[in-house]
Amino acid sequence: MADTRAEAPTLSRRRLLEITGAAAAALPVYGAIPARADIGGELTIANWGGDWNDRCVQVFEAPVIEKKGIKLVHDLQPVPERKAKLLAEQHLPRGTIDVVHLSDADAYEMNERGVLEPLDLSRLPNYQNIRSNLRLPHLVTWIFGGIVMMYNPNKITEPPTSFTDLWNPKYAGRVGLMDQLYFNYIYAASLTNGGTMGDVQKAFPALLELKKAVQPRLYASHQTLAAGFANEEVWISAEYSARIIQWIKEGLPVQWSYPKEGAVVVSFGASLPKRGKNRDAAYFYLNEMLSPQVTAGIAEATSYAPGTTNSALSPDLRARLDFTPEQSAKMNFADYAYAAKNDSSWVEWWNKNMKG
Amino acid sequence: MRHDAEPRPFSLLSPALLVITIGLLLPMAMMFRFSLNRYSANELMTQALTFSNYARFFGDAFYLGILGKTIAVALASTFVALVLGVPAAYFLARLSAPRLKSALILMTVIPLLMGNSVRTAGWMVLLGDRGLCNAILIFLGISDEPLRILYTGKAVLIALVGAILPYMIISLQSVLEGIERVYEEAALTLGAHPATMFRRVLLPMLMPGIFSGSLLCFILAMNAYATPLLIGGPTFQMMAPLVYQQLTKVFDWPFASSMAFVLMSVTLASLVLSSVFIQRRYGRL
Numbered sequence: 058m059a060d061t062r063a064e065a066p067t068l069s070r071r072r073l074l075e076i077t078g079a080a081a082a083a084l085p086v087y088g089a090i091p092a093r094a095d096i097g098g099e100l101t102i103a104n105w106g107g108d109w110n111d112r113c114v115q116v117f118e119a120p121v122i123e124k125k126g127i128k129l130v131h132d133l134q135p136v137p138e139r140k141a142k143l144l145a146e147q148h149l150p151r152g153t154i155d156v157v158h159l160s161d162a163d164a165y166e167m168n169e170r171g172v173l174e175p176l177d178l179s180r181l182p183n184y185q186n187i188r189s190n191l192r193l194p195h196l197v198t199w200i201f202g203g204i205v206m207m208y209n210p211n212k213i214t215e216p217p218t219s220f221t222d223l224w225n226p227k228y229a230g231r232v233g234l235m236d237q238l239y240f241n242y243i244y245a246a247s248l249t250n251g252g253t254m255g256d257v258q259k260a261f262p263a264l265l266e267l268k269k270a271v272q273p274r275l276y277a278s279h280q281t282l283a284a285g286f287a288n289e290e291v292w293i294s295a296e297y298s299a300r301i302i303q304w305i306k307e308g309l310p311v312q313w314s315y316p317k318e319g320a321v322v323v324s325f326g327a328s329l330p331k332r333g334k335n336r337d338a339a340y341f342y343l344n345e346m347l348s349p350q351v352t353a354g355i356a357e358a359t360s361y362a363p364g365t366t367n368s369a370l371s372p373d374l375r376a377r378l379d380f381t382p383e384q385s386a387k388m389n390f391a392d393y394a395y396a397a398k399n400d401s402s403w404v405e406w407w408n409k410n411m412k413g
Numbered sequence: 414m415r416h417d418a419e420p421r422p423f424s425l426l427s428p429a430l431l432v433i434t435i436g437l438l439l440p441m442a443m444m445f446r447f448s449l450n451r452y453s454a455n456e457l458m459t460q461a462l463t464f465s466n467y468a469r470f471f472g473d474a475f476y477l478g479i480l481g482k483t484i485a486v487a488l489a490s491t492f493v494a495l496v497l498g499v500p501a502a503y504f505l506a507r508l509s510a511p512r513l514k515s516a517l518i519l520m521t522v523i524p525l526l527m528g529n530s531v532r533t534a535g536w537m538v539l540l541g542d543r544g545l546c547n548a549i550l551i552f553l554g555i556s557d558e559p560l561r562i563l564y565t566g567k568a569v570l571i572a573l574v575g576a577i578l579p580y581m582i583i584s585l586q587s588v589l590e591g592i593e594r595v596y597e598e599a600a601l602t603l604g605a606h607p608a609t610m611f612r613r614v615l616l617p618m619l620m621p622g623i624f625s626g627s628l629l630c631f632i633l634a635m636n637a638y639a640t641p642l643l644i645g646g647p648t649f650q651m652m653a654p655l656v657y658q659q660l661t662k663v664f665d666w667p668f669a670s671s672m673a674f675v676l677m678s679v680t681l682a683s684l685v686l687s688s689v690f691i692q693r694r695y696g697r698l
Contacts, residue, residue: 137660137661137662138661140664141661141664144457144664169455170455170456170457236646236647274564275564275646275647275648276646276647277642277643277646277647281537281643281646284537284541288541288542288543289543290542397454398454400454400663401452401454401663401665404658404662404663408475408650408655408658409475412647412648412650413475413648413650
């Protein structure tokens with residue numbers, strides 16, 4: 058899956074939760090769902106391509122959506138192109154996309170730019186099963202993960218316990234950072250230096266310290282970072298938990314550990330672009346994404362944790378993919394509005410200072 | 414009358430002009446208009462008529478540095494390609510065995526038949542810390558530790574030369590094919606040293622090939638995207654990846670458009686200046 062921006066402000070997330078929770082409670086949830094026999098036709102899904110889409114088709118779309126008689130058309134592109142298309146279609150009388158897969162931060166950004174339809178919760182009975190801290194009014198969240206510590210256990214025998222391990226001079230030259238996760242490193246530096254997710258000013262001098270102390274190697278993509286671990290160029294990093302679990306499965310000599318500051322959360326799901334053509338099928342798609350079997354299937358296929366509370370994940374898999382209640386309680390959610398407002402200046406700062 | 418039946422030059426040009434106007438000039442005009450707008454975090458951009466994006470670029474040493482680095486890399490890779498390309502093209506042009514010649518020309522253009530990213534992936538395998546180059550260096554005892562080649566300017570230069578060299582060789586070889594060997598022989602039999610013959614006889618005649626090859630290579634290197642991104646890594650920044658980042662990551666279309674125009678204008682200005690210089694030095698090409 059491509060890289061995306063993360064997460065939500067604690068305060069506004071709570072407020073959103075109150076709003077959406079109250080709305081969900083007030084609605085007769087099954088009343089407005091169209092009779093299932095009426096659902097059909099063509100449904101255009103915008104999604105990541107490659108393995109990610111193959112897994113979506115295999116565990117969800119083929120057995121559930123296509124079986125229902127809905128003809129799926131895939132519009133597969135990386136996030137920037139997908140977002141650009143949503144924006145470009147904003148002023149057309151009819152959009153070409155019915156359902157778009159996005160991360161929580163991308164969905165926030167697209168919603169702020171006015172291209173997403175607010176979800177009609179009366180048509181999404183399964184929405185109530187989304188974990189309370191992952192509920193958003195414009196995104197149906199089905200999986201989530203977090204930025205945690207990643208290390209090579211052959212080189213680092215004592216598992217890292219904090220993001221501050223990235224600053225440890227004994228790992229000089231062995232710290233790998235993934236360029237596109239710059240905002241997560243800004244959050245990590247903020248959290249370890251007395252800052253918050255909603256005020257990251259303390260991160261910038263700390264990151265300059267990191268650069269001075271360990272001369273981190275910057276990698277252009279997740280794959281090149283994994284290659285850096287494979288050939289032992291680097292021994293330690295901070296990465297998405299799901300990526301690390303996937304790489305462990307593939308035999309890469311890495312492990313993950315949970316930072317004491319708490320993971321920085323990322324979640325994924327799907328949204329409704331305004332002016333989509335087949336709304337009934339789109340709501341059916343979104344609701345079925347949250348069924349216990351589908352969330353278990355997609356979590357297993359992608360190594361993310363299920364975003365719902367009633368996922369049919371086996372205890373073994375849950376132990377491997379999900380976070381413990383203690384870990385979940387510590388998780389950090391980005392302040393979407395703050396991040397959206399400051400992102401361009403963060404990119405510029407990162408380009409000038411960390412890449413220069 | 415007879416000349417009425419002949420196609421007029423403009424009518425022959427018009428289909429190509431139409432395609433260029435619709436496919437290139439109109440989008441460029443739109444992009445220039447975008448570059449005068451203002452960035453807005455909520456609305457993509459707001460209508461304006463301001464040169465503030467250009468002022469931001471030219472007023473910031475960071476962006477000027479990246480432009481300077483891009484020009485330097487493009488010039489260096491074009492020069493290296495020229496130095497490597499002249500002997501290779503000369504050998505190809507003077508080769509008399511037709512089958513061997515065809516085979517070698519095919520081998521020269523094979524890199525152009527595969528995708529840029531495939532070629533780049535190959536360079537990554539060769540130049541990585543545990544790549545073939547380092548394995549050979551360590552095996553031969555030339556180095557104890559793997560040398561850092563990948564994700565450096567050196568790697569970008571090597572890979573860019575690899576990418577543009579076929580264009581240079583083919584451009585030079587096509588011109589060399591038209592230069593009869595008798596000119597070289599005349600100079601040599603009159604007592605010229607081979608180096609003098611090359612400098613005073615072959616080089617001026619080869620100049621159209623050198624100019625067209627260098628032009629092509631310089632444009633390709635100035636606008637290179639995949640090579641600096643994947644081979645140079647995030648720390649080796651050049652203009653094209655930076656434009657793409659502003660466009661698709663930051664969604665600052667006005668600034669991205671202004672950077673694209675700066676890149677294009679600098680490329681164009683370099684070509685015009687070099688053309689004028691070479692024409693003054695060597696006459697009309």
